[in-house]
Amino acid sequence: MFSRVFSGGISGIDAHMVCVEADISGGLPQFHMVGLPSSEVKEARERVFRALSNTGIDIPPRKITVNLSPAGIRKQGSGFDMPIAVAILSALGIIRADSLENKVFAGELSLDGHINKVNGILPIALAARQEGFRTLVVPRENVFEGAVIEDLRISGVSDLKELIRALNEDTLSASEYISLEQELKKAYEQEKMDYRDIKGQESAKRATQVAVAGFHNLLYIGPPGSGKSMLARCIPTILSRMDREECLEISKIYSVMGLLENQSLMLRRPFRSPHHSITASALIGGMGNPRPGEITLAHKGVLFLDEAAEFKKDVIEMLRQPMEEKQAVISRLSGNIVFPADFMLVMAMNPCRCGFYPDRQMCRCTQSEVDRYFGKIRGPVLDRIDICTATFRLDTSDFSGEGTDSAQMREQVRKAQKVQYERFRGTDIRFNSQMRQREIEQYCVLGDRDKELLDKAYRRYHLTARGYYKVLKVARTIADLEGCDSISKKHLTEAISYRNTYE
Ligand SMILES: [Zn+2]
Structure with a gap:
């Protein structure tokens, strides 16, 4: 039988x-x-x-x-x-x-x-x-x-x-078909967080919007209590809506991990915020019985490292290769397993150990202590941060008034991403942050005056070659947010203000 x-x-x-x-x-x-x-x-x-x-x-x-x-x-x-x-x-x-x-x-x-x-x-x-x-x-x-x-x-x-x-x-039941497109639409209407509720911090909000628009990696630096993690946690409210294929790709990861909740697929882009005590295999992916790590759970969404300086240096450095390849390769005796890991990295940290540098009335750290503090994240991962922005302790005058809301910010992001979609159609590039030197030369052309301005900044701020190209990529995204074909002085100046001074 x-x-x-x-x-x-x-x-x-x-x-x-x-x-x-x-x-x-x-x-x-x-x-x-x-x-x-x-x-x-x-x-x-x-x-x-x-x-x-x-x-x-x-x-x-x-x-x-x-x-x-x-x-x-x-x-x-x-x-x-x-x-x-x-x-x-x-x-x-x-x-x-x-x-x-x-x-x-x-x-x-x-x-x-x-x-x-x-x-x-x-x-x-x-x-x-x-x-x-x-x-x-x-x-x-x-x-x-x-x-x-x-x-x-x-x-x-x-x-x-x-x-x-x-x-x-022959009486097996059949479940009703669920329209994923409608579910995705509903998910946005149920959003509870909003940038409107973050008072003050308009410049950090703006930097966040630029970062999301071009999928640039982002670093917030500011004293404790200045709202760094709130700014990061609101990022999902301005990320573009997922399409059906993206939703299925992300949901497959969560299905395999048994992480789908409330009888629903992943209808929002993921936002992962692992604690700084995380191990390398929990971050990158497991060895024995291969399991996706946090970087794969953040695929097509955001990986947020709060208190970035508290992570173990060797754990942070493990991010280098997956960030380059946009995937995690777990090698095993029986062959490699590849997990997708195309995420936006957002980090937040204090400016020094006590958290108040450069406020010399509050901060007692020596200059070498401040340098050492940054040394913990300096290296291959900090190199991949395109945008740095500072957050400040709020003044009481910031508590009133309306801030920019998420709906406005998201609409501008959507438009800027559409421009990028058209620009890179038919290539393996999707966002400005992914441009290589060839594309930068093609799409980030500067006028003579603006070129001079950037050269001056290059010398004055001791930018690296990488830093120089990052400014150009970010300027491209800022111009796209304004719907401008060419990069002008205003865009360039803003991009220079986001330069990564810590690489
Ligand atoms: Zn200090």
Whole structure:
């Protein structure tokens, strides 16, 4: 007696189809599982047997062999429980074999036969549709992950008894299709934070807007309590809306990690703010059983390092390569796993250890202490900061009046990004911050006077060559925010004011 069903396995943040075969034959009663199962998958044996028994199904004392193929890929997670049970039940003739056609199964079993939710249903749903399957049967709590996918029927089940009956009677439920476009639109309307509520700090808000418009990495420097982290936390309110493809790409990461909340995909760009005690593998991605790190959870959104000087220097330096390649490569014996990591880096720090430099009435740090404080983040990551901006302790006069609100700022960002989209159409560049020297020479042309101004700043502020090009890229973004084709003195002067004096 032989049966075969399909399931999905996860590798990185993508899924591949796995065929689960069950064979029941005479001979000594035993259970074999072959096809490179991990220890979690091997434990399926116990769960499946107890779940079947508690559902009132007695497994005859025969030799049962379960094979997961392709054999070359390691199978991980508890999502194979349900397909293994279904394959055995079908081999025993308890489930009609023809009811399994065109279907994919994934779910974990608890000992009483309940079907529990599992991670990674969204990538499995995408892979199932890609491979032409018609129906995906999943734990009821996971249904929302597949409901946004066209041309795939998602069926949620609660326990084994329900599953057996629905397959035999051909009464599997089908969840309603959810329009992702509408969900994305709604998400913006429910926004609670707003830059309007940050009083004063207009210049830091402006710098933030420029940074977001050109996807430039950003550093806030200011005394404690000057609102650095509030400024950063409001960034999602001015980021451009995601399209369907971006939403699915980001949601796949969160699905694999089991981080999708409130029965919803990721409808907003991520904002990740790891604590400064974070380890290198939690930031970049895990080694043993490869898991995405914070930089991948921040993909297409913001990675915010508050109190940047408190992070371990070697942990911060680990960011260099992923920032260059926009991905994290986790090498393993069985081959590399690549996780996407294209994020905007935002850092915030005090100007010195006590936090009050250059206010000499408050700050008692010596100049060399101040230098040493910056030394902690100086290097390959600080080099990649395009925009530095200062925040100040507020004066009581700042508390009244209306500030610029997020809706206004977002609309200008949207326009500036549209200009960039047209400019770089057909290239691998999406934003001004990604321009290389060739594009800078092509798109950041200065008039003679303005060139002279920049040369003067270069000498006066001891800019590096990299710093010189950063000013040009940022000036390009400022001109785009104003809808200007060419960079003028005003744009250049503002860009010079954001120069990174710490690299
Ligand atoms: Zn100080």
